[in-house]
Amino acid sequence: MPVVDVKDGSIVPERAAEGMERSRRMEDELREQNERFSAAVENMSHGLCMFDADERMIICNGNYIDIFCLDAKVVRPGIRFIDILRHSVDIGIASQSANELYAIRKPYIDQAKPSTYEEALADGRIIRISHRPLALGGWVSIYEDITEQRRAEQDLKEQHRRFDAALANMSQGLLMYDADGKMIVRNERFLELYKVKAADFPLGTTHRDALERLLELGIYTQIDVDSEVAKTEACRRAGKIHSAYRHLADGRTILVTRRPMSGGGWVATFDDVTERRRAEERMTHLAHHDMLTGLPNRSMFRERLDLALEDAAAARLAIFSLDLDRFKAINDSWGHPAGDWLLKCVAERLQRCLRNETDIVARFGGDEFVVMQFNFKGIADAEKLAKRIIEAVAKPFRDKSRDMHVGISLGIAVFPDDGRDADALLKNADTALYRAKSEGRNLYRFFEPKMDAMVQTRRALEVDLETALPRQEFDLDFQPIMNIASGEITGAEALMRWHSPVRGTVAPDQFIPVAEDIGLIVPLGEWALRKACAAAAGWPPGLRIAVNVSAVQLRSDGFARSVISALAFSGVPAGQLELEITETVLMDESKAVLKALRQLRDLGIRIALDDFGTGYSSLGYLRRFPVDKIKIDRSFIRDIGNRDTAAIVRTIIGLGTELGIVVTAEGVETELQLDMLRDNGCTEAQGYLIGVPSKAADIQRLLKSRAPRSQTG
Numbered sequence: 001m002p003v004v005d006v007k008d009g010s011i012v013p014e015r016a017a018e019g020m021e022r023s024r025r026m027e028d029e030l031r032e033q034n035e036r037f038s039a040a041v042e043n044m045s046h047g048l049c050m051f052d053a054d055e056r057m058i059i060c061n062g063n064y065i066d067i068f069c070l071d072a073k074v075v076r077p078g079i080r081f082i083d084i085l086r087h088s089v090d091i092g093i094a095s096q097s098a099n100e101l102y103a104i105r106k107p108y109i110d111q112a113k114p115s116t117y118e119e120a121l122a123d124g125r126i127i128r129i130s131h132r133p134l135a136l137g138g139w140v141s142i143y144e145d146i147t148e149q150r151r152a153e154q155d156l157k158e159q160h161r162r163f164d165a166a167l168a169n170m171s172q173g174l175l176m177y178d179a180d181g182k183m184i185v186r187n188e189r190f191l192e193l194y195k196v197k198a199a200d201f202p203l204g205t206t207h208r209d210a211l212e213r214l215l216e217l218g219i220y221t222q223i224d225v226d227s228e229v230a231k232t233e234a235c236r237r238a239g240k241i242h243s244a245y246r247h248l249a250d251g252r253t254i255l256v257t258r259r260p261m262s263g264g265g266w267v268a269t270f271d272d273v274t275e276r277r278r279a280e281e282r283m284t285h286l287a288h289h290d291m292l293t294g295l296p297n298r299s300m301f302r303e304r305l306d307l308a309l310e311d312a313a314a315a316r317l318a319i320f321s322l323d324l325d326r327f328k329a330i331n332d333s334w335g336h337p338a339g340d341w342l343l344k345c346v347a348e349r350l351q352r353c354l355r356n357e358t359d360i361v362a363r364f365g366g367d368e369f370v371v372m373q374f375n376f377k378g379i380a381d382a383e384k385l386a387k388r389i390i391e392a393v394a395k396p397f398r399d400k401s402r403d404m405h406v407g408i409s410l411g412i413a414v415f416p417d418d419g420r421d422a423d424a425l426l427k428n429a430d431t432a433l434y435r436a437k438s439e440g441r442n443l444y445r446f447f448e449p450k451m452d453a454m455v456q457t458r459r460a461l462e463v464d465l466e467t468a469l470p471r472q473e474f475d476l477d478f479q480p481i482m483n484i485a486s487g488e489i490t491g492a493e494a495l496m497r498w499h500s501p502v503r504g505t506v507a508p509d510q511f512i513p514v515a516e517d518i519g520l521i522v523p524l525g526e527w528a529l530r531k532a533c534a535a536a537a538g539w540p541p542g543l544r545i546a547v548n549v550s551a552v553q554l555r556s557d558g559f560a561r562s563v564i565s566a567l568a569f570s571g572v573p574a575g576q577l578e579l580e581i582t583e584t585v586l587m588d589e590s591k592a593v594l595k596a597l598r599q600l601r602d603l604g605i606r607i608a609l610d611d612f613g614t615g616y617s618s619l620g621y622l623r624r625f626p627v628d629k630i631k632i633d634r635s636f637i638r639d640i641g642n643r644d645t646a647a648i649v650r651t652i653i654g655l656g657t658e659l660g661i662v663v664t665a666e667g668v669e670t671e672l673q674l675d676m677l678r679d680n681g682c683t684e685a686q687g688y689l690i691g692v693p694s695k696a697a698d699i700q701r702l703l704k705s706r707a708p709r710s711q712t713g
Contacts, residue, residue: 053137055081055109067127067143069093081105095122105131109139114542118146126150172269179264181207193254193270195217207232221249236260245273253277290363292340293347301362301370305422308374309415317415318382321429322350322389325407325441327367329551334404342397342404343367349392353385360376370426374549376414379446386410386444394442407442411434418447431455464500465511469524473499476531477693480702481546481664481686484678489703491544491578493686494532495693496524516552525553526562533570533577535696539703546578546608551585551593560596563605576602580631582610594625599629608664612652630656634667635686640676653680 041048047064051057057079065072074087084097094101101119101271105117108115112133119127131144145177167174177183183205191198200213208229214220223246235242239260239274246254252274288300296304308314333341343363348362350369358374373385389408396403411433419425432447432457439445468474478492497505515521529547536545553559567574585593601607608629632652639645649665656663665677668687678686691702 010286033676041501046142048140048142050134051081051138055138057081057084058138064143067145068121079251093121093123095120096157114138122418148307164620169652172271174203174269174270175210176261177207177265177268181265183207183210184265190270193272194248196206218249220246232266236266241360245277271618290347293344293363295347295369296350296360298362298364300359301364301372302422305372305425308372309420309422314415315374315632317428318373318374318376318385319388319413319415319425320373320382320389320444321411321413321426321433322369322371323409323433323437324367324393324411325437327406328555330404330406334402338404341399342406345397346406348392353388353392355385370429378415382412382414382446383444386412390442390444409436409441410444411436412444413447421614434458458514461511461514464502465498465514465520466518468500469520469527470497473501474524474527475694476500476528476535478535478696478699479511479693480699481544481684482690484674484685485681489543489691490684491546491576492699492703493580494528494548495545495550496528512550516550519552521552522556523551525550526566529563529566530569533566533572535700536576537570538574538700542576543703544576544578545572546580546607548580548610551582554581554585554593554596560599563600564603575606578606578629580608580610583612611666626659627661629662629664631664631686632682633664637667637673638666638669638686640673646676649677649682653682654675654682657681 020213031476041059041061044063046063047061047067049064050061057075057077059077059142060075062072064070065075068088069091070087070093075084082098082102085094085101088101090096096104096438104117108117108131114133116132117129117131117406119129121127123176125145125147128144128146130144132140132142134140149711154445163170167185167187167189170187170189174185174187175183175190183194183201183203186198186203187199191201194214196217196219200217201210205213210226211223211225215225217222224577231242235258241257241259243255243257246256248254254271255271255273256268257271258266258268263524277388282404288297288303290297305319308317324471327339327342330342333654343565346367346369347361347363350371354361354371355373360371360372362372364370371389373382376382389410393406393408396405398404398627411429411431413425413429413432415425416430428447428451431451431454433441433443435451436443436445438454438458465648475497477495477497480489482488483490496508496512498511500506512521515524532545532547535542539545549559563577563579567577581597597607607625608631610626610631611633612630630652633647636645636649636652653663655661664684664686665673665682666686668674668677668685668689670689673687674689691699694702
């Protein structure tokens with residue numbers, strides 16, 4: 001059937017008509033392909049630009065225009081490649097000149113080989129360019145903005161760098177395991193802590209293998225691998241942190257902490273806590289032990305005592321309260337370092353005295369110790385321990401070629417007889433200790449109910465004594481001293497008196513020891529010294545005033561200054577003052593005390609050794625410190641009719657004569673005693689026969705009437 005041409009209506013031969021139809025179909029297909037190609041190019045996520053063999057642009061998509069911020073009106077098909085580069089320079093997007101950019105691209109164009117390179121734009125973006133040559137000449141370039149990718153890669157690289165730096169500089173060792181329990185991270189610190197090589201623990205090692213390897217290397221002495229693996233797995237599943245201390249064969253302690261990760265697996269950190277654990281142990285030890293002696297302290301002792309008494313059927317036990325005798329003299333004589341050394345030695349001896357490991361000795365502070373004796377079988381049992389302690393402490397303590405002598409007093413309270421709780425037992429043991437000290441020291445005493453009354457009496461005395469000085473309840477009496485050969489009065493001794501409105505007149509031997517114990521003797525002694533010197537200022541010239549000085553006063557700072565001050569205010573010459581000290585002062589051999597005495601003696605003040613023969617008399621003391629006078633104790637004079645006592649008195653007088661020391665006899669009450677003293681060459685006498693202690697006004701009249709004529713004119 002003939003075909004009619006649609007343009008002019010003429011009839012087209014059939015063969016010609018078929019050719020026209022094919023041509024139209026090919027045009028349609030080409031148009032559709034171009035549309036599909038254009039659609040594909042425009043919908044690409046990357047930029048695309050195609051150039052022919054003459055380096056003219058054939059086509060580009062919108063992403064290409066957008067990536068390089070180009071003007072679509074300028075960059076159109078047919079534009080030369082170099083002009084596009086110039087345009088990018090003109091709009092400021094290119095980071096280099098057009099010629100420089102072209103020089104970079106030219107090798108890729110000429111080589112006609114696929115290649116990829118990157119270009120940095122002026123705004124900092126990075127574009128990856130994939131160059132693909134076409135078969136008939138020209139090329140296609142694909143453009144991808146990889147700025148964020150590069151930034152992410154840099155961030156990841158920086159993160160890895162920081163992670164590596166953190167791993168390398170961690171003070172802790174670290175291992176990381178994945179969900180399959182295989183090691184995926186290991187830092188150098190782990191290898192250093194365990195002193196192993198990387199080859200011993202390669203990545204991929206399982207937790208079990210790592211534990212077994214540590215055992216094989218002898219780093220862990222013993223560990224249950226199955227149990228540890230099970231614990232780790234259980235904690236990982238429960239999402240809990242698990243920590244454990246590992247004690248290494250070399251003595252170190254490692255704290256291992258495992259923390260589960262959210263994505264499976266876990267991180268194990270290893271921290272050397274050896275010093276921290278030792279410090280904690282030391283702190284715990286110090287919290288319960290005395291720092292100086294290493295003995296349990298008050299806190300630990302109280303815990304043990306409370307624990308022992310908790311049981312309703314608690315066994316009997318005894319509490320010993322101990323206090324050293326004359327310890328303060330050691331401190332004052334040789335200094336606190338020597339005192340500390342002595343306390344440590346005492347602690348060692350006390351520990352050796354204990355019967356078994358269950359008994360406890362503690363230091364409560366100062367020179368106070370406490371012993372708890374378990375399995376107490378009766379009074380005899382406690383007495384044996386008390387005697388062992390007294391005997392052990394009584395032995396000399398030798399330090400640096402010198403001997404230190406101390407004693408110890410003990411008070412004992414028994415559970416349940418003397419108290420059913422810790423407070424009562426400790427209180428009653430202290431009460432018994434006070435009784436032992438008051439009865440002569442170096443003794444032990446068991447608690448008795450009546451002791452409470454004695455303690456209350458003592459405490460009341462302390463309270464009254466502390467208020468007596470400010471209330472002016474003290475006064476001085478004066479007892480004359482006579483030269484036996486001439487019968488003339490040579491001076492007087494000041495004797496302290498306490499006139500209490502409640503107690504009446506209290507004897508010095510009752511309140512002086514208490515004043516020494518509570519520290520009141522120093523201000524009281526200074527008062528007596530000033531008062532005595534003030535009284536002596538009105539006496540005839542040359543008459544001496546004797547003042548008793550406590551060992552506590554001598555050891556106090558500023559004693560010499562207080563003596564010089566009393567003389568200066570009263571106007572009494574130094575040669576008229578006589579300080580009476582006891583033998584214990586010289587026995588202590590304190591450098592400070594001897595220095596003070598020598599300083600005073602160099603000023604002309606006389607030193608008298610009181611109560612000679614009753615204490616620790618030693619010719620060595622007189623050799624090391626030559627005194628001006630020795631006073632024979634009244635107990636010898638009272639019994640001078642006894643042949644042995646008379647021999648002792650003659651020996652003392654002879655000693656004084658040989659050494660050129662004045663000898664004064666105290667407590668002379670009869671003419672017979674005076675005659676015997678005169679016959680044996682004793683220098684001076686003092687006692688009721690010579691004159692009773694009198695008030696200041698009375699003694700002044702007596703002294704003026706009986707003073708040597710050469711001194712009164």
